[in-house]
Structure formats: C-alpha cells, structure tokens
Amino acid sequence: MHFVTISILVCCSLGLSWANEWGYPDLDNNKDAPFPDWGGLCDSGKRQSPINLAAKWSLRGKFDALKFQKYRYVQKNLEMVNNGHSIQIDDFDDVLVMEGGGLAHEYELEQIHLHWWSEHTINSVRYPLEVHIVHRNKLYPNMTIATNFKDGIVVLGVLFHVSNTPNDGIASLIQELEELEGLHTYAGSLTTPSCAEAVIWIVFTETLPVTLEQVEQFKEIEYSNGKQLHNNFRNLQSINNRAVVLVELDDNRSGAAAGRTASLGLILILGLAAQKFVL
Ligand SMILES: *[C@@H]1O[C@H](CO)[C@@H](O)[C@H](O)[C@H]1NC(C)=O
Ligand SMILES: *[C@@H]1O[C@H](CO)[C@@H](O)[C@H](O)[C@H]1NC(C)=O
C-alpha cells in the first residue's frame, strides 16, 4: 500500500491531485460569479499574478535580446495532456534553454499550457487566449524546488487577438519567440495553486492572431464528468507597489514578420490533439 500511495503522489502532484480541490467560476451561468478563494498564498500573497499591464505606469528598461537555444528543433514526441485545468505540453525531446533578456541565469523549458481568456490584461484589455511557456532556473533540479526561490521560474506569456485570417502554418509558437519585440516584466506568482511567488513574468506586448474557431476548440474539451471548461483564467491581482518594467529589447534583427505565421499552426494542432487526450 505504501508504494502505491507514493507513486500516485508523484504522478499527479502537478495535475490531478488538485482537480477536485480548486477550480474556476462558472461564468456561463453567471457572468459576475465571484472568484473562489484558493487558500494559502493565493489568498494572502502580496506578489500575485496575473495583473493588468498598463504601459502608462510602467518603468522603461532596455535589455539585451532573449536567446533561445534549440527552440527551432522539431519536437517529434510532444505529449499533450489535459490536466483538468488546461491543456499542457511537456516532455520535449531536447533540453531547451533560454537566457539573456536581463535574466541572471539560464532557464530550461519545462512545459507549455494555455488559458482561455487571457490572464494578464494589457491596458485593461482581456484577450481571448494566453499561452504560458514555463521555464525552470537551471540552478534548481525540479519545479518543486524552484518554487521556493524568487528567481526559480520564468514564464513567458504570449497573448492572442482575434483575427479572421485562418492560418495553416505548421511550425511551432516557440520558434517565433525571438521575433517578438517589446515585453513587460515583473515579479509575480504561479496563477494556479500553490500560487508560489517564484515567477519572473515576461509578457510580450505584441499579440499574435488566432481565430475564434481555434479558441472554441479548447472550450469544447471535456474535463470531468462530461463538463467543459469554458474559462480558465484567474482574476486580476493587486500590484502592491511592484515595479513593472516595459522593456525594449536591444535587438536589430530584420524580418520580424517572417515567423509570425507559425503560431497558429501550433494552436490548431493543440486543439485537435487535445480532443484525443480527454481524460
Ligand atoms: C526534487 O528534487 C529534490 C532534490 O533533489 C528531491 O528530493 C525531490 O524528490 C524532487 N522532487 C520531484 C517532484 O522530483
Ligand atoms: C546590430 O547591428 C550592428 C550593425 O549591423 C551590429 O554590429 C550589432 O552587433 C548588432 N547587434 C545585435 C544585438 O545583433
């Protein structure tokens, strides 16, 4: 019995163990449904995420460009998991490392997941989709340890705006990260329990296009007992005197538009694949 218990804890510590304990308000039934208390730091923390990113209030900074190692490699065995709260991709074939952009350490890609409606708002505008690309500081052996440190995790946030232009690109979103210019950065938290305040947030100010049909695909996926998850964004948190820096990347690559089409292919593929991975 003892061994069984341990293996269950290990397998589900990031996903299912929470599935019955926390969730999002049902905005379909009541647009003004109050956001539930998730407990712990989620309720008591002072450096929580997401926040509204207002260009007006931000400090200005200039950092060198973010550098992505091996992000252009084709990932053959991506695993798509419906974790009950989102759709997540992990298990990359290669160790993908990000550095630069004012970061003091190298960060390794852990997983990518999505929120529909965006969690961050930009100048109080909420977008239909936000992708979170979660990285762990290479100094720390795993996410559990990393969540204990202020510089433990870097999450890149990419927001999407609605567009009518369908896109059949097949390359992945991560391939075009280098092309995005301008970002907000601030110290914050995970936006799901435990809400650990271990995250350096980097949210790109430039948004990418997605069609409504593509977003709708996520809303149709079943999460539990035939229920669909129509929204999985956390409510906005107080800034509490934190500095939000609007960064201009010191980068003079040309042809920034070249990679722009790639992301939609990933979204589309995610949407289709996710339906096959319903738990
Ligand atoms: C994380 O690393 C620590 C230290 O090496 C280890 O004790 C712990 O079991 C690891 N946790 C997970 C979930 O792998
Ligand atoms: C920008 O371009 C100049 C001249 O072409 C070059 O010397 C410099 O290294 C470039 N900077 C970056 C960050 O690529």
Ligand SMILES: [Zn+2]
């Ligand atoms: Zn997230």
